[in-house]
Amino acid sequence: MTFKTNRYSIFIIICLFSFGHFYAQIKTTETPQWVIQQSYEKSPNIDLNEISYGLLTLLSDEQIHIPKKERYIRIVRKITDYVGVQDGSSISINYDPTYQQLFLHSITVLRNGKTINKLNVDDFQSIRQESNAESYIYDGSLNAIANLADIRNGDILDLSYTIKGFNPIHGNHFSGGTTLNDFQPVGKINYYLIANKTLYYKTLNCDIKPKIASYNGYKTYNWTTTLTKTPQFEENTPSWYLPYQDLFVTDFKSWDAVVNWALHIYQDDTKLSEALKSKIEHIKNSTEYEGERISATLKFVQNEIRYLGLESGIGAYKPFSPNKVLEQRFGDCKDKSWLMITMLRQMGIEAYPVLINSAFGESLHQFLPSPKAFDHVVVKVVDSTNTNLFYDPTISNQFGSYKKISFPNYGKALVIKKGVNALEKIKSKNEDLVEVFDTFDLPTVGGPATLNVMTVYRDAEADAVRTRFKSSSLSSISKEFKNYYDNLYDGVEVLKDPVIDDDSLSNKILVEESYKINDIWIPMVGNDKNINVEFSPYSILDIFYSPDEKERKTPFALYYPSHKKHQITVKLPQRWSIANDNVKVNSKSFDFSLKTKMNRARDIMYLNYEYRNKAGFVKPEDFEDYYTKIKEVKQIIAYYVYIPKSESKSRSFEKSFDTEKITSNLATLFFWIAGIVSIVVIGLIIYVVRSNKNRD
Known part of the structure; x- marks a missing residue:
C-alpha cells in the first residue's frame, strides 16, 4: 500500500501494485488514439551546468484514460555529456504482470537530424527485481529491461509505452498525481487525465491550474509546465517535508470516503x-x-x-x-x-x-x-x-x-x-529519557585517569538499544563502545567488558562501562604552556546539531523525542576553586541547563547537564531563535580543567590552582587570570603600605 511521487529519475520506473492473471508477454502497438501528441524543444533554454548525470529531460509526458484503465508514458531525453551514455542506453519499465499488460509504442534516437528506430521487442527481458527485498517486502512486479546499442553523446532518446490495468482493489476509484518539476531543470512536463467523474486536485509549492475540457463525453484535466525550476534544498530538512511542486488528484471527496x-x-x-x-x-x-x-x-x-x-x-x-x-x-x-x-x-x-x-x-x-x-x-x-x-x-x-x-x-x-x-x-506519550553518569578519577596531574560510565535507557531508547544488543555479540559491543571513546580521548584501554542489565518490566536498560585513559591531559588550545582535561556531555552533543546559517526557508529537523540528562563527576588530584553555577538556555525548540558544584572537602567537581527538545523540527520563522540559543549553549557546554605544564611535573602539589569554565571565546579565561593578578597586586600594595607604617 504505497504512494509514490514521480521524480523522473534516470531509470523509467513506475511502481504499481498487482492482482489477477499473469501477463508476462511484452507487446508492441500503435499509440492509443485518445493520446494527445506533445511537442517539445530540442534545445530548451536550460543551463547545462545545472544538469546531472549528463541527461536532460526534454519531455516527461503522462496521460491516463481512467475509464479504459490505461496509462500512457512518453519520456524524451537528451544526452548532454559522455557520462550520460551509460544510463541513457538503459530502459527499465516496471509493471505488475498479474493485472497489467505492457505495450511498447516507440523507441527512437534522433541524431544529426535523422531518426533511428530502436524498437525491437526481442531486446527486452522481463526480470523480477524486488527493490524492497531487504525490507522483506515482495510485490511480484517485473522490470522490462533493455540496453540499447550504439547510443552516443548528443543523441535524443524518445520512448513511449502504455500500461493497461489498474489495481482491482480500488474498484472504480482513481487517485494519483505527479510532480510538476524535478531536482534538475526539465524542458516540459505534461500530465493529462480523461475522467468519467469529477476529480479533486491540489498543488503544493505552485499555483499551476489545469486546462479543463471534454473528450467523447468525458471530462479532461491537463497540467503543463515548461522550463521547470528546481526546488530549494537545505541541509537537515525533515524527511516528511515536500519541496517539490507536487500535484495530487483523487475522486475521494473526503477522508471518511477513504x-x-x-x-x-x-x-x-x-x-x-x-x-x-x-x-x-x-x-x-x-x-x-x-x-x-x-x-x-x-x-x-x-x-x-x-x-x-x-x-x-x-x-x-x-x-x-x-x-x-x-x-x-x-x-x-x-x-x-x-x-x-x-x-x-x-x-x-x-x-x-x-x-x-x-x-x-x-x-x-x-x-x-x-x-x-x-x-x-x-x-x-x-x-x-x-x-x-x-x-x-x-x-x-x-x-x-x-x-x-x-x-x-x-x-x-x-x-x-x-x-x-x-x-x-498521534503524539508520543513517552519521555524516552537517557541518563548518563560519568565518573572520572584523576589521581595525578598529567597522569592517566579512569572513567566509569553508567547509562540508563528508557522507553523507545531502551527498545532501540535492546534490538541493537540482541543483534550483536558482547565482544563487538565492547569494541564499538571503545571506538566511541577513542574518538573522544587518546590512549583508551578497556578495564572490563560492558555490563548490561535489562529491566524489561519497566523497560529500562542499564549499561556499565569502565576505561583507563592514558592521555587525558593534553596541551591547551590557545596556550600550549598549559595542559588541560575537557569534560563534555557527549550524549547531548551526539544529537545536538549547530547550523552554520542564521536564516532558513524550510523546516529544520531535530532528533525527536529527546530527553538527555548527563552528570559528570570528577575526582580531582587536588583542590581547585570552582564556582557554583546554574545556567539555563530556553528556546521555542529546546530547553538546556547546566549546574556546576564543587565539594571542596573531597575535591570533587559535579557537572549536571539536561537537554530536552519540544518538537521534531524548527519552523523557519523560529529558526533565528534556535540559531541564537544554540550559540549560547556552545559557549557553556564544555568544561576544562587546566594547569601549567611546569607545575604538572612537580612531585608535590600543595598549591590550589583555579579552573574556569572555558568557552570557544577565551575572554572568560583571560578575565579570571587578570582578576587573580589584580588580587596579587593589591595584596602587595597593602603589604608595602603596612610595612611603611611600621617603619614610621
Missing part, C-alpha cells in the same frame, strides 16, 4: 480457525487484567509472527486472513495488525486498523484523501478507561506496561473506524 472504502477491506466477519481460537483463549485465560491481555497479544504478534510481505495486487492493501497469518507465522504490517485486532476484539477489547505514512506523516494533511497516501498499518486500542493507545506490531522486543509501550513519531494517521472523517494527530 475510511468507508477501507472498512470493506478490513471486515470483521472472519470465522476463526481452531488454532486461532485456542491462542486467543490461552491469552484470555492467563490473566484477568485487560492491560496484560493487550501486552500478551502485542508481544505474540510482534515476536512470534515474523515480518514478511507478499504484496502482489490487492495484497498491497488487503490483509490475509488472520487464520492464514497464524498458520504461516509471517505477515506484513497489515497482516500482523489485523491479526492483533482480531484477537483483541475476540477478548472484548476495542481495536482498529490505522493507516500511516511512515515517511510523510507530519505533512499528511497536505495530501488529498486517497488510499495511496499511506504505506503502513498499525493498531489503535481503546481500553476500558477510554485511553487511546497506539501499537506497531512490526516492531519487536518492546517491553514495559501496556500504557508505556513506545510508539514511533509517525505524525498524522487515519483510523479505520465508522464515522471517522479526519486525520488524527
Whole structure:
C-alpha cells in the first residue's frame, strides 16, 4: 500500500501494485488514439551546468484514460555529456504482470537530424527485481529491461509505452498525481487525465491550474509546465517535508470516503480457525487484567509472527486472513495488525486498523484523501478507561506496561473506524529519557585517569538499544563502545567488558562501562604552556546539531523525542576553586541547563547537564531563535580543567590552582587570570603600605 511521487529519475520506473492473471508477454502497438501528441524543444533554454548525470529531460509526458484503465508514458531525453551514455542506453519499465499488460509504442534516437528506430521487442527481458527485498517486502512486479546499442553523446532518446490495468482493489476509484518539476531543470512536463467523474486536485509549492475540457463525453484535466525550476534544498530538512511542486488528484471527496472504502477491506466477519481460537483463549485465560491481555497479544504478534510481505495486487492493501497469518507465522504490517485486532476484539477489547505514512506523516494533511497516501498499518486500542493507545506490531522486543509501550513519531494517521472523517494527530506519550553518569578519577596531574560510565535507557531508547544488543555479540559491543571513546580521548584501554542489565518490566536498560585513559591531559588550545582535561556531555552533543546559517526557508529537523540528562563527576588530584553555577538556555525548540558544584572537602567537581527538545523540527520563522540559543549553549557546554605544564611535573602539589569554565571565546579565561593578578597586586600594595607604617 504505497504512494509514490514521480521524480523522473534516470531509470523509467513506475511502481504499481498487482492482482489477477499473469501477463508476462511484452507487446508492441500503435499509440492509443485518445493520446494527445506533445511537442517539445530540442534545445530548451536550460543551463547545462545545472544538469546531472549528463541527461536532460526534454519531455516527461503522462496521460491516463481512467475509464479504459490505461496509462500512457512518453519520456524524451537528451544526452548532454559522455557520462550520460551509460544510463541513457538503459530502459527499465516496471509493471505488475498479474493485472497489467505492457505495450511498447516507440523507441527512437534522433541524431544529426535523422531518426533511428530502436524498437525491437526481442531486446527486452522481463526480470523480477524486488527493490524492497531487504525490507522483506515482495510485490511480484517485473522490470522490462533493455540496453540499447550504439547510443552516443548528443543523441535524443524518445520512448513511449502504455500500461493497461489498474489495481482491482480500488474498484472504480482513481487517485494519483505527479510532480510538476524535478531536482534538475526539465524542458516540459505534461500530465493529462480523461475522467468519467469529477476529480479533486491540489498543488503544493505552485499555483499551476489545469486546462479543463471534454473528450467523447468525458471530462479532461491537463497540467503543463515548461522550463521547470528546481526546488530549494537545505541541509537537515525533515524527511516528511515536500519541496517539490507536487500535484495530487483523487475522486475521494473526503477522508471518511477513504475510511468507508477501507472498512470493506478490513471486515470483521472472519470465522476463526481452531488454532486461532485456542491462542486467543490461552491469552484470555492467563490473566484477568485487560492491560496484560493487550501486552500478551502485542508481544505474540510482534515476536512470534515474523515480518514478511507478499504484496502482489490487492495484497498491497488487503490483509490475509488472520487464520492464514497464524498458520504461516509471517505477515506484513497489515497482516500482523489485523491479526492483533482480531484477537483483541475476540477478548472484548476495542481495536482498529490505522493507516500511516511512515515517511510523510507530519505533512499528511497536505495530501488529498486517497488510499495511496499511506504505506503502513498499525493498531489503535481503546481500553476500558477510554485511553487511546497506539501499537506497531512490526516492531519487536518492546517491553514495559501496556500504557508505556513506545510508539514511533509517525505524525498524522487515519483510523479505520465508522464515522471517522479526519486525520488524527498521534503524539508520543513517552519521555524516552537517557541518563548518563560519568565518573572520572584523576589521581595525578598529567597522569592517566579512569572513567566509569553508567547509562540508563528508557522507553523507545531502551527498545532501540535492546534490538541493537540482541543483534550483536558482547565482544563487538565492547569494541564499538571503545571506538566511541577513542574518538573522544587518546590512549583508551578497556578495564572490563560492558555490563548490561535489562529491566524489561519497566523497560529500562542499564549499561556499565569502565576505561583507563592514558592521555587525558593534553596541551591547551590557545596556550600550549598549559595542559588541560575537557569534560563534555557527549550524549547531548551526539544529537545536538549547530547550523552554520542564521536564516532558513524550510523546516529544520531535530532528533525527536529527546530527553538527555548527563552528570559528570570528577575526582580531582587536588583542590581547585570552582564556582557554583546554574545556567539555563530556553528556546521555542529546546530547553538546556547546566549546574556546576564543587565539594571542596573531597575535591570533587559535579557537572549536571539536561537537554530536552519540544518538537521534531524548527519552523523557519523560529529558526533565528534556535540559531541564537544554540550559540549560547556552545559557549557553556564544555568544561576544562587546566594547569601549567611546569607545575604538572612537580612531585608535590600543595598549591590550589583555579579552573574556569572555558568557552570557544577565551575572554572568560583571560578575565579570571587578570582578576587573580589584580588580587596579587593589591595584596602587595597593602603589604608595602603596612610595612611603611611600621617603619614610621
